[in-house]
Each structure stands twice: as C-alpha cells, then as structure tokens.
Amino acid sequence: xxxxxxxxxxxxxxxxxxxxxxxxxxxxxxxxxxxxxxxxxxxxxxxxxxxxxxxxxxxxxxxxxxxxxxxxxxxxxxxxxxxxxxxxxxxxxxxxxxxxxxxxxxxxxxxxxxxxxxxxxxxxxxxxxxxxxxxxxxxxxxxxxxxxxxxxxxxxxxxxxxxxxxxxxxxxxxxxxxxxxxxxxxxxxxxxxxxxxxxxxxxxxxxxxxxxxxxxxxxxxxxxxxxx
Numbered sequence: 001x002x003x004x005x006x007x008x009x010x011x012x013x014x015x016x017x018x019x020x021x022x023x024x025x026x027x028x029x030x031x032x033x034x035x036x037x038x039x040x041x042x043x044x045x046x047x048x049x050x051x052x053x054x055x056x057x058x059x060x061x062x063x064x065x066x067x068x069x070x071x072x073x074x075x076x077x078x079x080x081x082x083x084x085x086x087x088x089x090x091x092x093x094x095x096x097x098x099x100x101x102x103x104x105x106x107x108x109x110x111x112x113x114x115x116x117x118x119x120x121x122x123x124x125x126x127x128x129x130x131x132x133x134x135x136x137x138x139x140x141x142x143x144x145x146x147x148x149x150x151x152x153x154x155x156x157x158x159x160x161x162x163x164x165x166x167x168x169x170x171x172x173x174x175x176x177x178x179x180x181x182x183x184x185x186x187x188x189x190x191x192x193x194x195x196x197x198x199x200x201x202x203x204x205x206x207x208x209x210x211x212x213x214x215x216x217x218x219x220x221x222x223x224x225x226x227x228x
Contacts, residue, residue, distance in 0.1 A: 049108060050108055050109070050110055051108060051109050051110070051195075052110055052111065052112045053094075053109065053110070053111055053112060053199050053203070054111070054112050054118060054203070055111065055115065055118045055119065055122060055202075055203065055206045056118075056122050056203060056206060056207060056210075057200070057203040057204060057207050060203075060207050073131035074131075075131070076131055076132065076133045077131065077132045077133070077142075077221055078132075078133045078134075078135065078138055078140050078142075079127075079132065079133070079134050079135075079138075079140060079142045079143060079144045079217075079221075080134075080135065080136065080138050080139065080140050080142070080143040080144070081120060081123065081124070081134040081135060081136050081143075081144055081146075082136065082143060082144070082145040082146070083116045083119055083120050083136075083145075083146055083147075083148070084145065084146070084147040084148070085115055085116050085119075085147070085148040086148075086149075086150075089115060089148060089150065089151060090114050090115055090116050091114070091115075092110040092111045092112075092113070092114065093105040093106075093110060093111075094106045094109055094110070094111060094152070094153070094198075094199070094202065095151075095152040095153070096152065096153045096155060096198075097152055097153065097154045097155060097156075098155050099155050099156050103152070106153070106195055106198065106199075107195075108195075109195055109199070115148060115151070119146065119148065119210070120134075120136065122206075122210050123144075123146065123210060123213065123214065126210060126211065126214045127214060127217070130214060130218050132217070132218070132221070141170055141171060142168065142169065142170060142221070142224070143168070143169040144166075144167075144168055144169075144213075144217055145165075145166075145167040145168075145169065146164055146165070146166060146167075146213060147164060147165035147167075148162075148163075148164055149163040149164060149165060149179070150162075150163045151163065151202070151205075151206075152202075153186075153198045153201070153202065157183075158185065158186045158187045158188075158193060159183045159184060159185050159186060159201065160183070160184045160186060160198060160201035160202035160204070160205050161181065161182065161183045161184070161205060162180075162181070162182045162202070162205040162206055162209045163179065163180070163181040163182075164179070164180050164181075164209055164213070165177065165178075165179050165180075166178055166179070166180060166213050166216060166217075168217065168220045168221075168224070170224055175220065175224050176216070176220045176224075178216075180209050180212055180213070182205040182206075182208050182209045182212075183205065184201040184202070184204045184205040184208075185201065186198055186200075186201040189201065
C-alpha cells in the first residue's frame with residue numbers, strides 16, 4: 001500500500017501535498033477500523049468454566065464438620081504420615097481411561113488441590129476423630145505410609161476406582177501392610193454416565209478407601225503401640 005501511494009505521486013507530479021495527506025488519512029482510518037474490530041472479536045472469546053472437586057464426598061465433609069471436638073480423648077497417639085503418589089496421578093486433572101486405552105482428562109474439571117494434599121488432609125481429619133494425630137513433620141516410632149497406586153474413571157466398565165497401599169512401620173520395620181482396590185459403579189448405582197456421576201463415584205471410592213485405612217490403622221496401633 002505504501003508503494004502504491006508513491007507510484008501514484010510519480011505518475012501525477014501535480015498531485016498536491018494536501019491530496020497525499022488525505023490519502024494517508026484514509027489509509028490510517030482503515031487500519032484503525034481493522035484493529036478496533038479485531039479487539040472486539042478478542043473480547044468476546046471466553047474460556048470454558050472450570051469446576052473444582054475434592055476427593056471426599058460433600059456428605060462426608062459435612063458430617064465431619066458437625067462432629068464436636070472430642071474432649072474425652074485422654075491423649076493423642078501421634079504417627080508420622082507419609083503420602084506417596086506417582087507423578088502422573090499427583091495432578092489436579094481427573095483421568096478417564098477410555099475404551100481405546102487412552103488416558104484423557106475430564107473436560108473443564110479439576111481437583112481443588114493436588115491429591116497428595118487432599119489425601120493428607122482427609123486422613124488427618126479422620127484420624128483426629130479416633131484420638132490419633134497424623135503429622136508429616138513429626139518424628140515418632142510409628143509411621144503410617146499410604147501410597148496411591150492409581151485412580152480414575154474406566155469408560156469400558158463404567159466405574160470409578162482407587163488403588164492404595166497401606167503400611168504401618170515401627171521404626172524402620174514394617175509391621176502391617178496390604179493393598180486396597182476399591183471400585184464404585186457409576187451407572188448401576190443410579191448415577192448418570194456424565195461428569196457429575198463419575199465424580200460422585202470417585203469420591204465414594206475414596207471415602208471407603210480412606211475409612212478402611214483409618215480402621216486398620218486403629219487396629220494395628222492397639223497391637224503394636226510401644227509400651228511406656
């Protein structure tokens with residue numbers, strides 16, 4: 001466009017500077033209109049709304065909040081808490097195992113935090129209700145180690161699943177250990193096969209797994225708690 005204006009002036013040497021300025025003004029106005037339109041289009045582009053979830057069901061959280069503090073605990077048993085999670089699972093994304101074997105995140109859906117943080121909080125809250133303090137910072141003879149092996153939604157079977165390893169240590173020696181694999185049916189439990197139903201099934205599987213870990217921990221503490 002710039003070259004075109006210069007050529008026109010060369011072919012018409014009598015063209016006045018005023019005409020040149022007028023032509024240049026029209027060009028600038030056209031560019032301004034294009035920029036303004038582009039700006040309007042960009043302003044209308046919106047990102048999908050994100051929905052955030054915890055690993056526990058809302059019913060579990062609400063029931064725990066209603067429980068009064070336990071003044072009847074004569075003392076608290078303290079254990080070191082260790083959470084181990086593979087890197088590809090320790091993400092806010094919730095993974096769907098598709099029929100083709102692909103792992104793909106559920107769209108527009110994330111966990112409220114990393115699974116390592118959410119699991120630690122959930123286990124600590126449950127343990128307090130049994131007069132047990134779980135802390136990742138303390139040094140005590142007993143250690144509870146929980147390893148999240150895998151979790152997600154399986155499209156073929158229409159289920160949510162959680163797989164965890166439970167280990168209780170006295171010093172450096174493991175005293176008890178087992179693996180829990182919990183599946184929670186999405187469709188046969190009356191839920192729709194959609195994001196909401198899938199999340200509810202996953203939360204239900206986590207609730208059951210974490211409750212099972214705390215129950216086993218309490219049994220093992222009674223059996224292996226060091227005598228004073």
